[in-house]
Every structure is written in C-alpha cells, then in structure tokens.
Amino acid sequence: MGRIVAVTNLKGGIGKTTTVVNVGAGLALKGARVLLVDVDAQGNLALALGLLPRRTLYGALVDGARASDCVTPARPNLDLLAADESLLSAQPTLARRPDWSRALEQVLRPIKRDYDFIFVDCGGSMTVLNVNALIAASDVMVPTTVEHLSMKGMEKLFKQVAGLKNSVGTIRIIVPTMFDPRLKQSTALLEQLQATYGHLVAPPIRVNVRLSESSAAGRTIYEFDRRSRGALDYAQLVERLSTIWGFNPEGAVSPIEAVQQQPATPVQNGHPPAPAPDARVPHPPTAEAVTAVPKQTHATDAHDQPVVTGAGNVLQLTCPHCGRALRRATVAGYRVAYCDHCKYKQQELASDRRR
16 A cells, blocks of 8 residues: 655745655656655646646545546656645635545545555645645655754644654654755754754755756656766665665666666757647656666675776765765766765766766
C-alpha cells in the first residue's frame, strides 16, 4: 500500500515544489510507482512538469469525481493529481463538512494501492488542505532553506505536527535547500540545524540555477541537466530516502544512472519543444526514463585511487576553501571529491566523453 508523504513547511519559497518534483521523478526512475498531489491553489506542480491537466483535485474533493479520473500521467511511473485556483473556493466548502480534516484521505484511499509513494505538495501556511495533508500522511518531509526565518517556521511546524498526530515521529527527514557553501552564515546555520535535529537532517541541496531553469522549462532536473550539481544532490537524496523507506528493488539504479546513457532531448532557449496548438496535455519526453543496466561501482576503489575526470584530468585533492584534504567517492554515476569540514563538493560525470 502506498506511503503518503506530506512535503511541507510553514514558509513559502523554500523549494518544496522543486523537491517534490525531483524526488518523485527520481523514485519513478528507480522503478517506483509515484503520484504527486498538489494542494496549493497556485498549481505549481503542473507547471514544473510542463502539463496542462484537464481535471484537478477540485473535481475529486468537491464534485465527487473518482480520483483515478482526475489523475494526469506525467512521466513513466509518475502521475499527477494537479491543482489550480479552483481550490481557493474548495476550502470553505470542505470546512463546513463534519469530517473536513479527512477529505483528502478519503479521496486518496481508493487509489492508494496503485502507488508506492504519494507525495503531497503543501502550501506555505496551515490551511484546511494542508491540515488534510498532514492527517492523511504516514510520513512528513520538511524542506527548509538554511536561513533563520525558514528554520523558525520549522519549529512551529513541529508543534503543529505534534498537535495533529500526537507525535513528531512522522517527520522522517529535513532537507536543507538552496545551501551556499561559500557563505559562512549558511555553513554555521547548517551546523546548527544538524546539532538540533541530528540524523533527521539530509545532506543539503546546494544553490544551482539549473534547478530553477528546469522548473521554468517544465522538466525534471534529470531531463534538463543530468550533469548539474542539482541533479547530483537530488539523486543522493533519493538514495537516502530509498534506504529510509526500504525501497531497494533488485536491479534498481540511481536516477542519473537511469538516464545517463540516453540521448538528451533537444532544448531550445531553455525550453522543451512546444506542444501542438490543440494539445491540452503536452507529452513529456520519455527517452530519459528508460532504465539503463546498473553499473557496478566501488566506493573503496575511489578512495584508493586519484579521481580522474572524463577528460583525463585529476580532480584536485585539497579543498580550495579550507585547504584540507578532500575525500573521494563514486556516487550515482559521478566521481566526487568533497570536504567534510566546509561541505565543498566537486564532481565529474563518470562517462568517457562529455556530450
């Protein structure tokens, strides 16, 4: 039965939708059946995936339509239950119901068995639908930018979750986003976050303009630029979540490995090819979703030998920021050199040639 994950924080603009899209797409590339649900009237999930759905969550919540009839296929193994501005009028309607807090749970119950993971993209405040998402969720993921206001909002979220779920045990992971390792304040706040929440804190998602560009183009980061550090960071997050949730099917590969050997879809001026004029649901490219044969990599070998880039150059062995020795590993199809002290990272695609 599907695991329902509410992705939330009581602050907007912290990368919730970007995280939902790229974690969901990454798990789908590993072979999981994934549904993304948008409960924010801005409807950013559909935009980030380049879709114009005919039906939305409003139909299932208010009009009584079956949830399966309102789902839009987005990518192989990845579906979307979209939102739009109609959800603004849905919330007062739901609030008058005696069972208002379980409306979303009732909508998802008939299709829950069809998916391994259902990610609910929440808005930046405790609305009726955000309360519904937390009530329905078996797990909570909390993205947070590494800055004071977002971290303060997270403290309030923990109290809200404790009040709704009688425990904060459903909060499974905190994802630091938009992390800039060049800033001392960012590093200090990340250390503070790790000291406060310990093992719940995932490795940070670094600042990367390719992440915002991919959302604007209606593509996942793996489709848009699988060589970017944003793709690497989200691939690592997907692997960590797979371990937490025990999703490691035989033969599964990382998101980047799944698309590594496939030709990139042409992008002109940062945008995918335009759909036909009468197309209501643009069809995303599917070549990237073809699973490649998993490659056998050995992290111990990477520590014993110099890190050689695809061009034949050796990645530098000392950190340019703090001067300490860099550690080395092979992760998700990349050769990586990283610093445990200041969080600097350097990576190179492990292919023979850069396409």
